[in-house]
Every structure is written in C-alpha cells, then in structure tokens.
Amino acid sequence: MAINLSKGGNISLAKEAPGLKSMIVGLGWDVRATDGQGFDLDASAFMLGANKKCAKPEDFIFYNNKQSVCGSVTHTGDNRTGEGEGDDETILVELDKVPANIEQISFVVTIHEAQERGQNFGMVSSAYIRLVDKVNNKEIARFDLSEDASLDTAMIFADVYRHNGEWKFKAVAQGFQGGLPAMVSHFGL
Amino acid sequence: MDLLRGHRGKISALTTSQVIEVEILCRYKGKGEVDISCFCVDSDNKLSDDRYFVFYNQPKSPLGEIVKLGAQEANKERFRVELNRLPEFLKHVIFVASIDGEGDMSFLDSGYVLLTANGQELGRYVFKGKDFRQEKALIIIEFYRKDEWRFSVVGQGFNGGLSALLKYYGGEEETDTSASAHEPTPKTTAVPVPAPTPAPTPASTSTxxxxxxxxxxxxxxxxxxxxxxxxxxxxxxxxxxxxxxxxxxxxxxxxxxxxxxxxxxxxxxxxxxxxxxxxxxxxxxxxxxxxxxxxxxxxxxxxxxxxxxxxxxxxxxxxxxxxxxxxxxxxxxxxxxxxxxxxxxxxxxxxxxxxxxxxxxxxxxxxxxxxxxxxxxxx
Missing domain, CATH: 2.60.60.30 (sav2460 like domains)
Incomplete structure (x- = not known):
C-alpha cells in the first residue's frame, strides 16, 4: 500500500519497504494546456555525508550531472515540458552500490525559473512525485504537488538514510524558497 | 483570505456551506468589454452538456444549481453556485473571462474574484494586466471534485480567445455568419457567446x-x-x-x-x-x-x-x-x-x-x- 504523504509529514516508512535494495524516484506532470511559458519541473538528488552536507559537486545529481561517480545514482534525463505518459523524470538508486561515506540521499523537486516565470506547483496540472521499490515495482510513497503544495515552487520530498546497516526512508515534503540554487547552498555546495 | 494564482484547497476549509457566490470584475482599458461566464465540464474535461453554460443569454442551469445574479455594471458578473446540487457527472465548474473587442488581457487595469458564502468573504484573488501577456480569454477560477469540492485559482488563458478556450474543453463557439441558419429564431442555446473578433483562421468560413x-x-x-x-x-x-x-x-x-x-x-x-x-x-x-x-x-x-x-x-x-x-x-x-x-x-x-x-x-x-x-x- 502506498502512503499518500501529507504536507510536512515526517514518518518513517521502513515497514513499507523492508530491505529496500533499489528504488526509483518518479516525477510527473501534465504539459501546459494554456498559453504562456511551459512548466519545467526538475527532480534532483543530493548525496550527503554524516554532516548532512554534500562533500563535492559530483554528489549532486541533476539534469547537468546525470550520474554519480560510483554509478549508484542515475538521472534518466531532463524533461522540459511534461510531455509523455507516466513519470516524466526519474532518478534510479542502487542502494547496495552507494559508497560507505554517503549516509543519506535527499530527493528534491523544483520548478525551473519559477520566480521569473511566476509559476508554482498549483498552476501545474497533475504534478506528483513518488518513490517506487524497483524490485517489485511497488509504490512506497506519493506526494501530490498540484493539490498539496500548490503555492510552493520547490520541495524536499524525501530522505533515504542508513540506520543500523539498512536503508530507511523518511517522508519530508517540506516546501522550500529560492528554487534549486537555494537548495544547492542549503546542502553545502 | 488572500488567494494567489495557483492556490488550491478544499472548499470545506473555507466554509461549511455548499452554496458559494462568486463575483468577478475585470476593469478593462482596451476597446470593448469583458464577458464573464461559467460552465461545467465532465470527468474528461469536456463540455458535454450545453445547458450548464451560464452567461447573459442563459442565466441559469436547468435546475438552478448555477444562477447568474444579474450584471451590476459592465465587465462584472455575480453567480451563485449550489455545489451539492450539481449532477454527479459534472466534475468542474469553470469561471472564464473573455474579451469582446480589441486587445488582450495585458490591457486589464485590474480585476478580482471574490468568493462569499452566507455574506461572509471566503477569499479574494486580485489580478492585474501585467500578470498576463497576449491572452484574450482567461480561466479565472474553478471548483472541482476530488474526493470533495475544491477550488483552484487558475489565472491562465488562451491567446486565441474564447473559441480556443472552448475548443480545449471540447466545445464549439456558435458563429452567426449565415444570418439565416436558424428560423425566426427563438433563443439559441448553443455553446453560446457572441462571435468575438474573427480570428485570422485561414479561409475557414465554415459554421x-x-x-x-x-x-x-x-x-x-x-x-x-x-x-x-x-x-x-x-x-x-x-x-x-x-x-x-x-x-x-x-x-x-x-x-x-x-x-x-x-x-x-x-x-x-x-x-x-x-x-x-x-x-x-x-x-x-x-x-x-x-x-x-x-x-x-x-x-x-x-x-x-x-x-x-x-x-x-x-x-x-x-x-x-x-x-x-x-x-x-x-x-x-x-x-x-x-x-x-x-x-x-x-x-x-x-x-x-x-x-x-x-x-x-x-x-x-x-x-x-x-x-x-x-x-x-x-x-
């Protein structure tokens, strides 16, 4: 059963996906039907050390740096309009290949140039971000961005982190001001 | 409550009432007027029942679930919507403004939509011409069913005007080109509205x-x-x-x-x-x-x-x-x-x-x- 995360939820979902090995973060939205600048949503991942910061730019996985050096985290490509069915951007994570110095991975979603374009999630149709267990294709968590984060332009969606030798998942769903650049400095880059 | 473009939420978070009054004003500086209307679409986002198009020629829906309360001044309309009485197959109630005349929505001086229930203000969205570019028709706000009735402050539109907007919702604009198509016409209720300035569609004069x-x-x-x-x-x-x-x-x-x-x-x-x-x-x-x-x-x-x-x-x-x-x-x-x-x-x-x-x-x-x-x- 997938859990629908409410805003600010901060629940451990370890029971939902015991022994999570590999996962997909999927971001989807509808192409803008009205006239005006398109909606360009981006999914990104920050690979963090014990201090909850990125040690180097290579640990920030996004549309311009699609794979981590270790190969465990892969961004499958930038979608700039939302065209296509299902997930429009995905990030794959092979948890057993993540280097030992990485303690946590945080997943974020942002609207590209949200401020310049005067956009927020509520203006986008059917925008969501979700986490899927890649092994059995089960959806672990989903957040409805259009409905439940309508006035936000950026969000920290979720963290996966090491705990007693296994990976656990925590829903964060926390709105964030300033878009991707502010996220980058928040995570120490 | 101040509402912003993109704002969404549950009606039940604003009021326990299911009867909402919606007042929309568009102060327009361009040549012409702004027509304001309200219509319902089904789960496919399609205008499948023309009777639920409420505007100056058809001031209420079949059972009075939506009633236009009479224009008080130019460029302004007020509607009363009884959400709990709308047929189940209608999923969205959409409020639109379109220019009958020249120019586009960037010529708006200002405008607002005001939601009230039992005389109490629930929310207000204020917009200005600079919020828009070349749109000639706007979706101002909509109510929609998702588990329960919700609202979405849309503030987006179509450069092609009302006909482009209606086309998106699967409707057609009735154009009165061949002055005769109708008999001594009673009142025509087709997906309504007057023909705006003819769009530069290449050589298409079809009705x-x-x-x-x-x-x-x-x-x-x-x-x-x-x-x-x-x-x-x-x-x-x-x-x-x-x-x-x-x-x-x-x-x-x-x-x-x-x-x-x-x-x-x-x-x-x-x-x-x-x-x-x-x-x-x-x-x-x-x-x-x-x-x-x-x-x-x-x-x-x-x-x-x-x-x-x-x-x-x-x-x-x-x-x-x-x-x-x-x-x-x-x-x-x-x-x-x-x-x-x-x-x-x-x-x-x-x-x-x-x-x-x-x-x-x-x-x-x-x-x-x-x-x-x-x-x-x-x-």
Whole structure:
C-alpha cells in the first residue's frame, strides 16, 4: 500500500519497504494546456555525508550531472515540458552500490525559473512525485504537488538514510524558497 | 483570505456551506468589454452538456444549481453556485473571462474574484494586466471534485480567445455568419457567446451550430458527401453497452430504406439510398449521405446494443458535417433510463439539408416507425 504523504509529514516508512535494495524516484506532470511559458519541473538528488552536507559537486545529481561517480545514482534525463505518459523524470538508486561515506540521499523537486516565470506547483496540472521499490515495482510513497503544495515552487520530498546497516526512508515534503540554487547552498555546495 | 494564482484547497476549509457566490470584475482599458461566464465540464474535461453554460443569454442551469445574479455594471458578473446540487457527472465548474473587442488581457487595469458564502468573504484573488501577456480569454477560477469540492485559482488563458478556450474543453463557439441558419429564431442555446473578433483562421468560413433544444433547427448547404458521426463514451454502469447509429429514409421517388451500423443493412453509395453506414473501430459510427437531393425525409437514430437501456453518462453526440466543413451538432442531453432507441433528428431536403432536433426515446425501432410513419414492414 502506498502512503499518500501529507504536507510536512515526517514518518518513517521502513515497514513499507523492508530491505529496500533499489528504488526509483518518479516525477510527473501534465504539459501546459494554456498559453504562456511551459512548466519545467526538475527532480534532483543530493548525496550527503554524516554532516548532512554534500562533500563535492559530483554528489549532486541533476539534469547537468546525470550520474554519480560510483554509478549508484542515475538521472534518466531532463524533461522540459511534461510531455509523455507516466513519470516524466526519474532518478534510479542502487542502494547496495552507494559508497560507505554517503549516509543519506535527499530527493528534491523544483520548478525551473519559477520566480521569473511566476509559476508554482498549483498552476501545474497533475504534478506528483513518488518513490517506487524497483524490485517489485511497488509504490512506497506519493506526494501530490498540484493539490498539496500548490503555492510552493520547490520541495524536499524525501530522505533515504542508513540506520543500523539498512536503508530507511523518511517522508519530508517540506516546501522550500529560492528554487534549486537555494537548495544547492542549503546542502553545502 | 488572500488567494494567489495557483492556490488550491478544499472548499470545506473555507466554509461549511455548499452554496458559494462568486463575483468577478475585470476593469478593462482596451476597446470593448469583458464577458464573464461559467460552465461545467465532465470527468474528461469536456463540455458535454450545453445547458450548464451560464452567461447573459442563459442565466441559469436547468435546475438552478448555477444562477447568474444579474450584471451590476459592465465587465462584472455575480453567480451563485449550489455545489451539492450539481449532477454527479459534472466534475468542474469553470469561471472564464473573455474579451469582446480589441486587445488582450495585458490591457486589464485590474480585476478580482471574490468568493462569499452566507455574506461572509471566503477569499479574494486580485489580478492585474501585467500578470498576463497576449491572452484574450482567461480561466479565472474553478471548483472541482476530488474526493470533495475544491477550488483552484487558475489565472491562465488562451491567446486565441474564447473559441480556443472552448475548443480545449471540447466545445464549439456558435458563429452567426449565415444570418439565416436558424428560423425566426427563438433563443439559441448553443455553446453560446457572441462571435468575438474573427480570428485570422485561414479561409475557414465554415459554421458550427449546436442544437440543444428539441425542435430547434439548423441547415447544411448539403455539399455532398455529408458525414454523420456518432461519438460517445463507454459507461462503467453498463460496461458492455454500445451505441449504434442508423437512419430511416424515404427518397423522393418513394423508396424507403432503413440502415444502421449493425448487421447487413449498410446501404449503398452508388445506388439507392445513396447512403452508407460504417461501423469504425472504437466508439465512432458513421453514416455518409452521397446524394442529399434524393432525400424526401430521413429520421436519424441511435440505439443501445448489448444492454437494455441508455446510460446517463454516455455523453453521446451526433455531428453532421458537409464537405465544406460546416457542422451541426446534436448532443443527447436527457438519456432515457428505461428505453433503448433514440430518434435524434429529422432531416429533409430543399436545396439544403434541414435538420430538426428530436431527442425522443422509444422502446424499439418499430415503435419509432409507428410514430414517424415510415410504415416499414416489420416481421
């Protein structure tokens, strides 16, 4: 059963996906039907050390740096309009290949140039971000961005982190001001 | 509460009332006026029932669920919406503003939408011309069902104006080009609104008319072939049910035929009745009339196949289109829950095809024949 995360939820979902090995973060939205600048949503991942910061730019996985050096985290490509069915951007994570110095991975979603374009999630149709267990294709968590984060332009969606030798998942769903650049400095880059 | 563009939330978070008043004002600096209207669309985001288009020519919906409260001044409208009384199949209530005149929404001085219930202000969204660029029609705000009624402050629009907006919702704008298409016209209720400044569509002067009241008529010049298409949705309540299209026809020489998109009565193109029936894949049956001038009279019908009666959510529409692209649309608005045959329209020919809306339900073909007196030999 997938859990629908409410805003600010901060629940451990370890029971939902015991022994999570590999996962997909999927971001989807509808192409803008009205006239005006398109909606360009981006999914990104920050690979963090014990201090909850990125040690180097290579640990920030996004549309311009699609794979981590270790190969465990892969961004499958930038979608700039939302065209296509299902997930429009995905990030794959092979948890057993993540280097030992990485303690946590945080997943974020942002609207590209949200401020310049005067956009927020509520203006986008059917925008969501979700986490899927890649092994059995089960959806672990989903957040409805259009409905439940309508006035936000950026969000920290979720963290996966090491705990007693296994990976656990925590829903964060926390709105964030300033878009991707502010996220980058928040995570120490 | 100040509402912002993109704002969404539950109505129940604003009020316990299900009766909301919506006041919209657009102060326009350009030449012309801003028309404000309200309409409902179904789960496919389609305008399937024209009666739920509330504007100055049609000030309320059939049961008064939506009522226009009378314009107090130019560029301003007020509506009362009783959300809990709207039919289940209508999923969105959409409030739009469109410019009848020159310029675009960047010429707005300012505007607002104000939501109230029982005289209490629930929320207000204020907008300015600089929020827009070349849009000539805007979706201001919408109410929609998602578990419960919610609101979305949209503030987005279409450069192509109301016709582009309606096209997105599967509607057509009625254009009054051929001053005659309607008889001494009662009031026309087609997906309404006045023709705005003609868009620079290349050489297309075709007309599109919707017949939404029984007895209402329209004409096609009859440039053959004339295509008649039926579209509808599968209904979850009767998943196997299909709709089929057909006609009973009497030619000028007295010959009578019945054809339909089922079985072997599929007609002929090159010999009488000069009409063919084609069942295409999916919910899309067609008739084609090759020699309209041969027709004395014709009854266009649809019937339910593989189920005992009509479903209320078929959303069936029959569209007649001549070779020049002129079209007449007949939506079935009141499907009978107990019968399976629907007389859609009658057609005769005198230099043009004259189409009269019927939407009259019968138990079967034979009863319809008795009523329309083709007098087929039923065995």
């Amino acid at each position: 599109a008319t919707t017949l939404s009241q029984n007895g209402q008529t329209a004409s096609l010049k009859g440039v053959a072939p004339v295509n008649i298409a039926l579209t509808y949705r599968r209904s979850p309540s009767v998943p196997k049910a299909e709709l089929r299209l057909g006609c009973m026809v009497e030619l000028k020489d007295g010959q009578k035929f019945m054809l339909q998109t089922l079985g072997s009565h599929l007609g002929h193109k090159d010999s009488a009745p000069y009409i063919t029936a084609q069942q295409n894949s999916g919910q899309f049956d067609e008739l084609t009339i090759y020699k309209p001038e041969q027709i004395k009279r014709l009854l266009l019908f649809t019937f339910v196949y593989l189920a005992p009666n009509f479903a209320k959510d078929f959303g069936a529409v029959v569209i007649l289109k001549d070779k020049n692209g002129n079209s007449v649309r007949v939506p079935l608005l009141a499907p009978s829950p107990s019968q399976k045959f629907c007389a859609v329209a009658t057609i005769d020919f005198d230099n043009k095809l004259n189409i009269k809306r019927e939407e009259c339900y019968f138990t079967n073909h034979q009863f319809a024949d008795q009523h329309y007196k083709f007098n087929f030999n039923w065995v």
